[in-house]
Amino acid sequence: MKSFTEHTGVVAPMDRANVDTDLIIPKQFLKSIKRTGFGPNLFDELRYLDKGEPGRDNSTRPINPEFPLNFARYKGASILLARENFGCGSSREHAPWALEEFGIRAVIAPSYADIFYNNCFKNGLLPIVLDEKIVSSLFKSMYDQVGYKITIDLQQQSVIANGEKFAFEIDEFRKHCLLNGFDDISLTLQEAEKIKIYEQQRRTEKPWLFGAVKA
Amino acid sequence: MSARTLYDKLWDDHVVAQRDDGSSLLYIDRHIVHEVTSPQAFEGLRLAGRKPWRADSVIATPDHNVPTTAKERASGVEGIEDPISKIQVKTLDDNCDELGIVEFKINDPRQGIVHVVGPETGGCLPGMTIVCGDSHTSTNGALGALSFGIGTSEVEHVLATQCIIAKKMKNMLVKVDGTLGEGVTAKDVVLAIIGEIGTAGGTGYAIEFGGEVFRAMSMEGRLTVCNMAIEAGARAGMVAVDDITIEYVNGRSFAPKGEQWHKAVDNWRKLQSDADAVFDRIVEIDGSSIKPQVSWGTSPEMVLPIDGFVPDPNTEKDQVKAGGIRRALDYMGLAAGQAITDIKVDRVFIGSCTNSRIEDIRAAAQIVKGRKKAANVKEAIVVPGSGAVKKQAEEEGLHKIFIAADLEWREPGCSMCLAMNADKLGDGEHCASTSNRNFEGRQGYGGRTHLVSPAMAAAAAIAGHFVDVREF
Numbered sequence: 001m002k003s004f005t006e007h008t009g010v011v012a013p014m015d016r017a018n019v020d021t022d023l024i025i026p027k028q029f030l031k032s033i034k035r036t037g038f039g040p041n042l043f044d045e046l047r048y049l050d051k052g053e054p055g056r057d058n059s060t061r062p063i064n065p066e067f068p069l070n071f072a073r074y075k076g077a078s079i080l081l082a083r084e085n086f087g088c089g090s091s092r093e094h095a096p097w098a099l100e101e102f103g104i105r106a107v108i109a110p111s112y113a114d115i116f117y118n119n120c121f122k123n124g125l126l127p128i129v130l131d132e133k134i135v136s137s138l139f140k141s142m143y144d145q146v147g148y149k150i151t152i153d154l155q156q157q158s159v160i161a162n163g164e165k166f167a168f169e170i171d172e173f174r175k176h177c178l179l180n181g182f183d184d185i186s187l188t189l190q191e192a193e194k195i196k197i198y199e200q201q202r203r204t205e206k207p208w209l210f211g212a213v214k215a
Numbered sequence: 216m217s218a219r220t221l222y223d224k225l226w227d228d229h230v231v232a233q234r235d236d237g238s239s240l241l242y243i244d245r246h247i248v249h250e251v252t253s254p255q256a257f258e259g260l261r262l263a264g265r266k267p268w269r270a271d272s273v274i275a276t277p278d279h280n281v282p283t284t285a286k287e288r289a290s291g292v293e294g295i296e297d298p299i300s301k302i303q304v305k306t307l308d309d310n311c312d313e314l315g316i317v318e319f320k321i322n323d324p325r326q327g328i329v330h331v332v333g334p335e336t337g338g339c340l341p342g343m344t345i346v347c348g349d350s351h352t353s354t355n356g357a358l359g360a361l362s363f364g365i366g367t368s369e370v371e372h373v374l375a376t377q378c379i380i381a382k383k384m385k386n387m388l389v390k391v392d393g394t395l396g397e398g399v400t401a402k403d404v405v406l407a408i409i410g411e412i413g414t415a416g417g418t419g420y421a422i423e424f425g426g427e428v429f430r431a432m433s434m435e436g437r438l439t440v441c442n443m444a445i446e447a448g449a450r451a452g453m454v455a456v457d458d459i460t461i462e463y464v465n466g467r468s469f470a471p472k473g474e475q476w477h478k479a480v481d482n483w484r485k486l487q488s489d490a491d492a493v494f495d496r497i498v499e500i501d502g503s504s505i506k507p508q509v510s511w512g513t514s515p516e517m518v519l520p521i522d523g524f525v526p527d528p529n530t531e532k533d534q535v536k537a538g539g540i541r542r543a544l545d546y547m548g549l550a551a552g553q554a555i556t557d558i559k560v561d562r563v564f565i566g567s568c569t570n571s572r573i574e575d576i577r578a579a580a581q582i583v584k585g586r587k588k589a590a591n592v593k594e595a596i597v598v599p600g601s602g603a604v605k606k607q608a609e610e611e612g613l614h615k616i617f618i619a620a621d622l623e624w625r626e627p628g629c630s631m632c633l634a635m636n637a638d639k640l641g642d643g644e645h646c647a648s649t650s651n652r653n654f655e656g657r658q659g660y661g662g663r664t665h666l667v668s669p670a671m672a673a674a675a676a677i678a679g680h681f682v683d684v685r686e687f
């Protein structure tokens with residue numbers, strides 16, 4: 001996994017509440033069996049004026065001139081500013097895959113849906129929670145200034161914007177994995193003995209939980 | 216030990232290791248897999264040279280991409296017309312064959328929507344931890360289990376380690392007392408709850424559904440309610456075990472038998488919150504006041520009783536909310552103040568993991584019996600949740616009732632719930648749908664979804680617009 005330590009980047013808006021993962025990456029792209037290739041279809045229904053299909057050449061499609069991510073001023077944005085309950089709905093990890101491939105390294109919002117929030121960390125994407133008032137003020141600064149940039153320091157757990165520092169919370173374990181780019185499967189497998197002991201004990205105590213699935 | 220909630224008990228029972236930072240390694244008893252969120256996980260496993268920790272804990276079945284017409288289904292995977300869907304279903308077959316995972320393949324009589332197959336086979340049991348790369352895994356919590364959706368990286372993690380790294384959620388109790396009125400179903404109850412607490416109301420919580428209404432509710436109804444816990448933002452929903460649970464599980468193919476059964480039942484009986492358990496949040500709703508519900512907007516919280524009127528954004532003070540209402544009205548092609556009963560329906564979808572069990576099919580059949588689909592409704596499809604549901608319905612002759620009323624009787628799968636197969640809404644079409652999400656484009660590009668109960672969807676198919684099923 002890509003590590004995340006410090007990042008400075010252009011901020012782009014996704015200025016609405018309850019952005020669901022269907023909107024982030026529509027279902028027709030979920031037919032892929034790969035982990036890559038989703039970036040060009042991020043926010044597909046908002047970004048283009050026609051309906052996207054997997055395998056289509058996106059460079060020939062009509063662009064929606066009203067969708068902010070298509071504006072020249074947000075070109076190369078790597079930080080997405082969003083509203084409450086970002087990433088609700090489906091558990092599709094294709095959503096963080098698409099964001100990451102598009103070039104987004106961090107999202108800043110007042111709140112996220114649980115599964116999406118969790119999925120971000122598995123992909124080197126940092127979802128930051130800041131108070132609604134602060135998020136609103138960031139939106140304002142972003143709209144006011146072309147090329148508006150923010151710095152994120154994960155070690156310090158702070159967002160540096162407008163010459164101010166805003167602290168954010170993050171789980172120790174997640175922070176540790178992200179800073180080091182750790183794959184959590186190898187970390188868990190270091191505890192394989194514990195898992196085996198637990199399993200053994202359970203097999204005796206509650207054998208019905210181990211009912212094998214049979215053909 | 217101090218008083219604990221049902222969620223506390225299920226959680227405590229599965230902790231393998233507790234970390235200093237508050238996260239835990241949680242053991243997973245059952246892992247359910249479908250074709251959409253698993254290929255990258257299997258690939259990751261292979262690349263790392265890993266094997267499944269416990270292959271026999273996994274149940275796999277394709278559901279999202281499978282066609283639902285008998286014709287396209289006749290020749291199995293090879294018959295799937297969409298080449299990309301075909302590859303995805305095949306990839307699941309190949310992965311399962313290679314790793315010794317039991318899969319109910321496309322034309323296996325046990326194939327179906329993951330969340331219907333799990334409980335009906337007895338693969339999902341009370342007291343289990345259950346995960347699946349699908350947010351509606353919350354469904355299984357109806358059995359008194361801890362069941363939640365995970366992402367693809369976590370699917371790989373569970374395959375490799377049989378565990379998940381998780382942090383305990385907070386406890387919420389949604390208590391619905393009273394008695395439901397005639398024609399008011401589990402779907403209406405859960406839509407009313409979401410309308411009340413909002414789509415983010417349950418974020419960070421595990422919800423226990425308690426109170427007289429759930430105690431009186433059938434297991435199928437409870438499955439419908441827990442299915443939509445995620446639509447209230449909660450990864451897990453659950454209902455305490457009682458006689459209804461035990462009766463439902465008894466005799467299912469993977470359920471314990473003989474002496475094991477009795478031991479299991481003694482254990483399951485304890486799967487209830489202690490009387491003095493403390494919840495972080497309690498929401499109380501009067502069940503007798505709930506009316507049949509219809510969603511009008513593009514989020515499940517945008518829902519109203521059947522006698523309601525579409526809201527006016529100009530009366531909403533919160534600007535972000537008002538913007539949301541405006542955008543939804545625009546997308547849905549509705550006017551502020553319009554009566555719900557004035558909304559015409561172009562297509563009807565009865566199915567999905569929310570409402571495709573036998574009771575749902577029966578409820579819809581009862582409404583359409585002896586009637587005909589309205590002429591303005593282009594298509595009304597009934598898609599059973601699994602091969603088992605289909606068989607049962609056909610034994611009861613329900614399929615004939617639908618066909619006689621000009622509704623279509625299909626093969627099991629997710630179908631128009633998310634339109635990954637050929638079942639889709641056209642641009643601008645309104646659909647009375649028994650599914651769980653009315654997001655923009657969910658049922659097809661430009662499609663307009665209205666979430667309702669099976670009876671309400673059936674009534675809309677007959678009337679051509681939304682009607683109060685209680686007066687039908």
Ligand code: SF4
Binds near residue numbers: 330349628629
């Ligand atoms: S029926 Fe719909 S919600 Fe349920 S698993 Fe299938 S796609 Fe998801």
